[in-house]
Amino acid sequence: MSDTRMSLKQNLDGVGGDRRFELLVNAVKDYAIYLLDRDGYVASWNAGAERFKGYKADEIIGEHFSRFYTDEDREAGAPERALALAAERGTFESEGWRVRKDGTRFWTSVVIDPVLDENGTLIGFAKVTRDITDKRDAQRALIDSEERFRLLVQGVRDYAIYMLDPKGHISNWNSGAEAIKGYSAEEIIGEHFSRFYTEEDRQAGEPERALRVAAEEGKYDVESWRVRKDGTRFRAGVLIDPIRNEAGELIGFAKVTRDLTERWQAEQQVERAREAMAQAQKMEAVGRLTGGVAHDFNNLLTIIRSSADLLKMPTLSPEKRERYLDAISDTADRAAALTSQLLAFARRQPLKPEVFDVGARIEAMRQMIEASVGSTIQVTIDPPKPGAVNADLNQFETALLNLVVNARDAMPVGGNITISSSTVHNLPAVRGHGGTTGDFLAVKVEDSGSGIAPDTLKHIFDPFFTTKGLNKGTGLGLSQVHGFAKQSGGEIDVSSRIGVGTIFTLYLPMVQRDPDQLSVTRLAGEQQLATRRVLLVEDNENVGQFARGMFEELGQIVTWVLSGEAALELLETASEKFDLVFSDVIMPGINGLELARQINERWHGLRVVLTSGYSHVLAEESYHPFELLRKPYSVKGILGVLGDASSSEGGEGTS
Structure with missing residues (x-):
């Protein structure tokens, strides 16, 4: 001690x-x-x-x-x-x-x-x-605080604020909950909160999922439909937070609901107004587009009609006859390219990439380019640099012609256009976009024209934007170039000085070129065609007669029917098998794509080639296993189809 x-x-x-x-x-x-x-x-x-x-x-x-x-x-x-x-x-x-x-x-x-x-x-x-004055003051402060909080919660009428036990049963109820949901506290306390959910949400287990998400993730926050006491639905913003004691044990949930019906209805009205505005803008664009397309097509039709009339002259020399035939053929290709441009812009025609040498292709287009710009403009094509890309060849040619025609229009009294190509090891940052690593081929089209004002330069790639007069163009040229570059993994850049000129640079990713690579069409044209039985399915009589004549001129045996139903019936009853079904896509009744699928299922091995100039059926299909020859097709295109048929091993056919 x-x-x-x-x-x-x-x-x-x-x-x-x-x-x-x-x-x-x-x-x-x-x-x-x-x-x-x-x-x-x-x-x-x-x-x-x-x-x-x-x-x-x-x-x-x-x-x-x-x-x-x-x-x-x-x-x-x-x-x-x-x-x-x-x-x-x-x-x-x-x-x-x-x-x-x-x-x-x-x-x-x-x-x-x-x-x-x-x-x-x-x-x-x-x-x-x-x-115990201090204790009493503390208790009184707590009571006052709780009372103020109760009055605050009860005073809120724009929000339903209430609590749930861990199983989802309602333990208190504020005036906002009564105003929004229609239940008094005496009616609803002790009831399960799932009664506020729609029948479909209850069947899907949404109330249970809401509590589970709140407990596991710390919050459940959604916007959805809820049901009032009178059965009417309202758009609700819902927040559920878990409540835990000091030991971390779940003791319930705090739930806040807000009626968003008026806001949701206002948003729907805004969306409808936006759709109406978009439709109005679309109709305005269609109006602008109609004049431009009519102008471009009338120019092409003028060449075709004049060449056809001249071919009727009995005194025409063989050289001129050949020239006018070439003019008709080339102009038809340009008309098809314009249609293809419109469809690509509308995202209704996928690109068909192939490997080709850009410099060689530019040189091959020299005559077409010179003819497009006229005699007052001097065209200089720098010696081609070797370099191959994997892109849609038709779209590349269209893009280059669009750049050339755009340069021509900037020089109404004449000038110079220089076309060159070079390789760059990295794509530079252009028009506010970040750069990209890799090897790219840069195709430049430079003119000595009037230049482009800075305000105009911001919009030149917008669809339907044009500074040309009414019926002088579609406003799709540069937007087509932009779309082609982007879909090909490249970019388009522009620089311009007023009174000096403009430079457009088209960047395309380079690929390794196989020097022995040849097109399917060329291979087919060099092979000896075998005689095949062809089932032609085409509902348009003019096109059907023309296509049958083309196949027969190439030595094929053709049976022509006007519908998918007739084709299936013939395949069921024909005594001899067919080697090829060549079908249009858009037809009344069974369309070409559905016909091809049924043939593939019932006569496995019978080859089907589809043809269409424009088909929403094909555009809406992300994938289909059938070959497609686009209209307008030529003898060269048919030779490609028949060349594939001659080189194939054949299938089971039909009987």
């Missing part, structure tokens, strides 16, 4: 029991502990009482304890009632206001116990008082 504890024990051993108790009571500073006689007069006073109430012992002993009560409590007889209840029940406990010597009030916890002698006779009371 320590010296201090030994000293304390020795001192207490020398003190009597009553004195030790007095010392104990006086040592307590946090409680007022004192005795009252049976009439309520103070008989003893400890240090804690002096500390709380401000009276010294000699000031208060002999005084009545009622002086610690407030005036209103004394007038109400609270002191006498406290002593009576303590004597009657064996104890009295309460909380209330008391008064210090200086007149200030403090909140107390009071216990009064009766003191009895050895005979059980009441001789006084033991009174213990504690100052």
